[in-house]
Amino acid sequence: DLGSSLRGTLDDLRGKSRISEDDVESVVTEIQRSLLAADVDVSLVMELSDSIETRALEEEPPAGTPARDFVLRIVYEELVDLIGESTELPLEEQTILLAGLQGSGKTTSAAKMAWWFSTKGLKPAVIQTDTFRPGAYDQAKQMTERAEVEFYGNPDAEDPVEIARNGLEETAHADVHIVDTAGRHALEDDLIAEIEEIEGVVEPDTSLLVLDAAIGQGAKDQAREFHDSIGIDGVVITKLDGTAKGGGALAAVDQTDSSIAFLGTGEEVDDIERFEPEGFISRLLGMGDLGQLAERVERAMEQTDIEEDDWDPEDMLQGNFTLNDMQKQLEAMNNMGPLSQVLDMIPGMGGGLKDQLPDDAMDVTEERMRTFQVIMDSMTDAEKEYPRAIGASQIERIARGSGTSEESVRELLQQYKMMEKTIKQFQGMGSEKEMQRMMQ
Ligand code: GDP
Numbered sequence: 001d002l003g004s005s006l007r008g009t010l011d012d013l014r015g016k017s018r019i020s021e022d023d024v025e026s027v028v029t030e031i032q033r034s035l036l037a038a039d040v041d042v043s044l045v046m047e048l049s050d051s052i053e054t055r056a057l058e059e060e061p062p063a064g065t066p067a068r069d070f071v072l073r074i075v076y077e078e079l080v081d082l083i084g085e086s087t088e089l090p091l092e093e094q095t096i097l098l099a100g101l102q103g104s105g106k107t108t109s110a111a112k113m114a115w116w117f118s119t120k121g122l123k124p125a126v127i128q129t130d131t132f133r134p135g136a137y138d139q140a141k142q143m144t145e146r147a148e149v150e151f152y153g154n155p156d157a158e159d160p161v162e163i164a165r166n167g168l169e170e171t172a173h174a175d176v177h178i179v180d181t182a183g184r185h186a187l188e189d190d191l192i193a194e195i196e197e198i199e200g201v202v203e204p205d206t207s208l209l210v211l212d213a214a215i216g217q218g219a220k221d222q223a224r225e226f227h228d229s230i231g232i233d234g235v236v237i238t239k240l241d242g243t244a245k246g247g248g249a250l251a252a253v254d255q256t257d258s259s260i261a262f263l264g265t266g267e268e269v270d271d272i273e274r275f276e277p278e279g280f281i282s283r284l285l286g287m288g289d290l291g292q293l294a295e296r297v298e299r300a301m302e303q304t305d306i307e308e309d310d311w312d313p314e315d316m317l318q319g320n321f322t323l324n325d326m327q328k329q330l331e332a333m334n335n336m337g338p339l340s341q342v343l344d345m346i347p348g349m350g351g352g353l354k355d356q357l358p359d360d361a362m363d364v365t366e367e368r369m370r371t372f373q374v375i376m377d378s379m380t381d382a383e384k385e386y387p388r389a390i391g392a393s394q395i396e397r398i399a400r401g402s403g404t405s406e407e408s409v410r411e412l413l414q415q416y417k418m419m420e421k422t423i424k425q426f427q428g429m430g431s432e433k434e435m436q437r438m439m440q
């Protein structure tokens with residue numbers, strides 16, 4: 001697992017406040033390995049690692065920022081710089097043209113995007129112009145039925161340009177027109193000629209190139225070819241539910257000077273996400289939430305005095321015990337020792353009371369703790385406040401986002417439940433008033 005070896009190298013920087021050239025070199029080597037394994041274009045990887053190296057050696061880490069966090073922030077910033085924010089798609093009337101090779105996921109993405117726009121209160125229509133692939137009409141019709149959005153196609157027509165023209169007329173009342181096109185197995189002249197003609201008739205506001213996440217070094221040529229013919233404004237990466245991390249598509253973003261619009265994460269119409277750099281980059285590197293870390297370092301740089309450890313163990317005994325509490329508690333353990341000792345620090349909570357705790361409720365080894373922290377960094381605030389509402393699909397997403405396994409996420413939730421139960425026992429020992437009196 002590359003993510004964990006990168007994490008390991010970064011962990012070697014733990015506790016250091018200055019970084020040596022050797023440190024930077026080993027981190028950069030790991031970053032290169034992760035990015036290449038994620039199919040990122042070789043020359044892009046080299047460019048990225050050069051700028052990371054230069055910055056890590058030249059810039060001064062803000063006071064009190066661990067070297068590890070500082071380097072990670074630079075890595076994150078450089079990647080955000082390359083990938084950019086998601087392609088702008090205003091929630092208003094517009095026409096979107098989809099381009100790409102056969103099997104890249106255009107038709108599926110057309111229906112998914114239409115579904116997505118419909119959830120935003122717009123009235124989308126999908127126009128299917130693929131006269132090349134047998135069954136294309138039926139496939140698009142079925143997908144749009146599942147998405148419950150309007151569809152136009154003509155299984156008997158032979159000219160895709162005519163279908164596009166008629167389709168726009170027939171669906172003139174819709175807000176968002178998504179025009180699906182035919183692909184080919186490879187870049188062929190007739191494909192390019194056809195899509196240029198369609199583009200001329202459709203006059204799209206946005207042309208999106210659809211790429212399979214598994215695309216490797218071929219993305220560059222494809223992107224250049226489509227960009228030269230119709231102008232690419234953004235990229236859709238599909239099949240991210242598989243093992244491919246979609247790094248190949250970054251070459252397309254770079255080549256077209258565009259950005260990523262959507263991510264496809266499954267075969268159903270609602271398996272679509274609007275792109276956001278944080279999760280994507282974390283996944284690319286096989287690491288937990290880099291974005292949050294970057295923000296933390298950002299704050300340190302702004303010199304606002306945010307106290308990291310403003311957590312008070314006594315708070316834990318009041319109100320609901322949430323994953324936020326558990327996270328803070330795990331963080332505090334770095335400084336204070338295990339929870340059993342932490343409880344000793346609370347007046348009136350030591351001695352006999354502690355003995356009533358189930359042994360393993362408090363036993364979190366350092367390694368598990370680190371995994372838990374990475375996992376929790378990939379959770380939303382709502383999930384941390386209401387861990388009991390976390391279901392299977394969220395577990396899957398969190399595992400993916402944090403570069404860990406579903407099993408680890410379940411383990412964390414199990415640990416949380418045990419701790420919650422323990423805390424409840426303490427809470428149950430007296431009324432709140434009594435508790436407060438005891439603590440004074
Ligand atoms: P097109 O030829 O570009 O229109 O590609 P299709 O939309 O027909 O997709 C090709 C195949 O990939 C189909 O079997 C789709 O179900 C599948 N597919 C598309 N997007 C995704 C995705 O995000 N995840 C998965 N697992 N399969 C996908």
Ligand code: MG
Pocket residue numbers: 106107108130136181182183
């Ligand atoms: Mg298709």
